[in-house]
Amino acid sequence: MRTINRIYINGEFVKPYGTEVQELINPSTREIIGRVTLGNEEDAKRAIAAAKKAFKTFSRTSVEERSQMLQRLHDAVMTKLEVMMEANINEYGAPKPAAIGRVKLAATNFLDTKEALEEFNFFKYIGKAKVVAEPIGVIGIITPWNATYSQITAKLASAIAAGCPVVIKPSELSAIQAHLITECFHEADIPAGVINVVHGLGQTVGFELTRNPDIAMITFTGSTRTGKEIRRGAVDSMKRVTLELGGKSPNIILDDADFSTAIPTAVRQCYNNNGQACVAGTRLLVPKQRLEEVKQVAKETVERIKVGNPWEEGTELGPIVTEKQYNQVQRYIQSGIDEGAELVIGGVGHPEGLEQGYFVKPTVFAQVTEDMTIAKEEIFGPVLSILTYETEEEAIEMANNTEYGLGAYVSSSDIKKANEVAAQIAAGVVLINGAGFEMKAPFGGFKQSGIGREYGLHGLEECLETKTITGYD
Numbered sequence: 001m002r003t004i005n006r007i008y009i010n011g012e013f014v015k016p017y018g019t020e021v022q023e024l025i026n027p028s029t030r031e032i033i034g035r036v037t038l039g040n041e042e043d044a045k046r047a048i049a050a051a052k053k054a055f056k057t058f059s060r061t062s063v064e065e066r067s068q069m070l071q072r073l074h075d076a077v078m079t080k081l082e083v084m085m086e087a088n089i090n091e092y093g094a095p096k097p098a099a100i101g102r103v104k105l106a107a108t109n110f111l112d113t114k115e116a117l118e119e120f121n122f123f124k125y126i127g128k129a130k131v132v133a134e135p136i137g138v139i140g141i142i143t144p145w146n147a148t149y150s151q152i153t154a155k156l157a158s159a160i161a162a163g164c165p166v167v168i169k170p171s172e173l174s175a176i177q178a179h180l181i182t183e184c185f186h187e188a189d190i191p192a193g194v195i196n197v198v199h200g201l202g203q204t205v206g207f208e209l210t211r212n213p214d215i216a217m218i219t220f221t222g223s224t225r226t227g228k229e230i231r232r233g234a235v236d237s238m239k240r241v242t243l244e245l246g247g248k249s250p251n252i253i254l255d256d257a258d259f260s261t262a263i264p265t266a267v268r269q270c271y272n273n274n275g276q277a278c279v280a281g282t283r284l285l286v287p288k289q290r291l292e293e294v295k296q297v298a299k300e301t302v303e304r305i306k307v308g309n310p311w312e313e314g315t316e317l318g319p320i321v322t323e324k325q326y327n328q329v330q331r332y333i334q335s336g337i338d339e340g341a342e343l344v345i346g347g348v349g350h351p352e353g354l355e356q357g358y359f360v361k362p363t364v365f366a367q368v369t370e371d372m373t374i375a376k377e378e379i380f381g382p383v384l385s386i387l388t389y390e391t392e393e394e395a396i397e398m399a400n401n402t403e404y405g406l407g408a409y410v411s412s413s414d415i416k417k418a419n420e421v422a423a424q425i426a427a428g429v430v431l432i433n434g435a436g437f438e439m440k441a442p443f444g445g446f447k448q449s450g451i452g453r454e455y456g457l458h459g460l461e462e463c464l465e466t467k468t469i470t471g472y473d
């Protein structure tokens with residue numbers, strides 16, 4: 001049992017003014033594994049004050065100093081790999097290999113950003129002007145529960161590289177993970193006030209960060225609905241916002257693709273992170289005449305996926321994070337059935353023998369049409385919808401027929417054609433033929449999937465203001 005009754009302000013773990021205590025539940029067992037005392041608006045205010053004070057000196061640190069800080073942050077995270085992995089498994093339900101990957105990615109974010117920082121040109125000359133990139137100010141970081149370590153570190157690394165102190169409000173559902181990574185930040189010997197972490201609710205701490213005039217920028221990951229609230233809340237103080245929001249990513253399988261590999265890969269690209277990934281490829285677009293074959297391969301793939309205890313060797317799919325999210329996924333599966341989609345495998349209820357946790361049956365629907373709820377809305381669970389197209393043009397049109405535009409996937413044996421299709425999709429990230437992400441490259445969404453870009457050079461640039469000086473010589 002973990003009791004988290006401290007927040008991190010000005011380089012110290014302090015008792016929050018807030019008194020509300022929230023239980024933390026292991027989603028695989030429904031056992032209470034911890035309690036967190038939530039901070040309130042006053043806690044947010046004192047964290048912002050500490051960050052504001054730190055800005056004066058931190059904004060003037062050299063690239064070399066900040067580069068060393070990023071190295072130390074990386075090293076500190078790596079020393080806690082084991083315990084952070086454990087928390088990711090117990091608090092989130094990530095299968096062990098995925099949990100290890102998450103911690104390593106969190107650490108690597110610091111090194112990737114360090115590399116970007118060392119390459120970045122903070123001065124340039126345009127005509128008779130000197131153009132200077134300066135840290136924007138104090139940054140508020142608001143993160144969800146589905147990838148706590150990497151979401152926090154991606155945002156933090158950019159801020160540190162730019163010379164901006166931060167106030168982090170992690171999701172109240174991942175307080176153990178957030179606390180552990182805060183201990184890493186503490187051990188990395190970063191100047192007091194540069195990193196502050198306040199556990200709390202969106203309506204209190206998140207609300208304060210969004211509106212407080214001493215916060216220059218909010219960087220947020222989470223739902224599109226909350227992203228809109230944050231953008232509205234940030235208007236009066238004219239904050240910059242970067243928003244990494246939801247998705248309904250298409251996965252186009254062209255007729256010439258190797259279906260025996262493309263379909264199993266597509267299933268896994270949808271079920272990634274227990275089906276709770278903003279970039280999950282949830283809409284599988286396949287040639288109409290190949291539907292039966294696709295259904296067969298998808299079904300066989302799902303039958304081979306081991307669902308269950310995330311600690312067990314071979315488990316690929318753990319539980320959904322909370323009862324609320326579990327119920328939401330169930331409602332979506334039921335809506336697929338009610339609206340007339342064909343259930344290929346899965347369905348409502350728990351997988352057999354896994355009634356004790358928030359486990360969902362990995363589900364595949366076929367005969368899904370574009371007007372169905374499961375084809376339009378972000379489900380945030382392991383539910384794949386198969387839609388069919390007749391021509392390549394139609395596939396591209398269907399891929400783009402969504403309010404979202406975060407990820408997209410294309411499979412073809414003709415790489416030139418795959419690239420042509422990729423060029424026509426309105427999405428921030430396109431992965432061809434099962435390729436992975438490049439975490440040094442920009443990440444973010446078109447349309448309602450967000451504003452701005454994270455990671456590497458682009459993440460750093462988001463945290464900077466530009467000043468043009470003439471007559472400097």
Ligand code: NAD
Pocket residue numbers: 142143144145146169170171172200201202203205206207210221222223224226227229230244245246247277278325328378379380
């Ligand atoms: P959310 O968007 O409500 O919360 C994300 C973060 O924002 C949390 O830290 C939360 O406390 C904070 N927050 C909430 N309301 C706020 C406000 N008004 N002002 C400032 N901060 C606020 O996400 P959630 O409730 O955790 O999940 C809801 C849905 O969002 C999920 O079902 C899922 O579909 C989606 N989601 C998407 C992503 C993504 O990466 N795209 C991540 C998590 C959740």
